[in-house]
Amino acid sequence: MGMGLLEAGDFAQATIPLAKAARLAPEEGSIREALGRALFRSSQYAEAAEQFEAIVERYPVDDYAHFCLGRALSLSGRPERARHHLALASNLRPERRDYRIYRDRLRRAS
Template identity: 50%
Template sequence: MKLLASGSPAAAVLPLSRAAEAEPHSPSIREALGRALFGARHYAEAADSFRSIIEENPAEDFALFGLGLSLSRMGMFQAAAEHLALAAAMRPENKDYASALRHVRATLDSRR
């Protein structure tokens, strides 16, 4: 977690991967791993980590946000919009969620 907090997401991936293997049902470890993978630009793996959290707890707004951002980075804008919309609906006061959703929707609109 110190590596992730200090801005070294790529360095945090390996220890967090090991922690996730040791504690596969820990949402906090899987969230940290997803954040590290996203920061290291491993978007497909980050999406998998966030998706695993959502499978166990569909109301986990940060995991929906992380999944939406990861899908967006992979160019999967329609799927990203769905997850970001859910996160934004759950936490309408979160400006990051709303901003990400607006960005993805604008991208979709510009491609039509």
């Protein structure tokens, strides 16, 4: 249900079943990623960062989780930590142009 809402673009509503699923299976990275995406897309950046932080702790080489964590941290007013995670994402997947763009934008903004 949560994934369907997320895919349909109903991000705020998707957070409800996804948060419940994350509480029931906190070790499931895919659920936390979906919840983080829903929170991010509904402008709940600090809460999204918490979900991506949990993924990074469990899967430290997950480039997408580092990227999303960096974006969420940046938008929640924590640019120092954001730079670190955006740099990690860029180093883990140097072919990802989007990672480099956000990393470089944040560097220039400092």
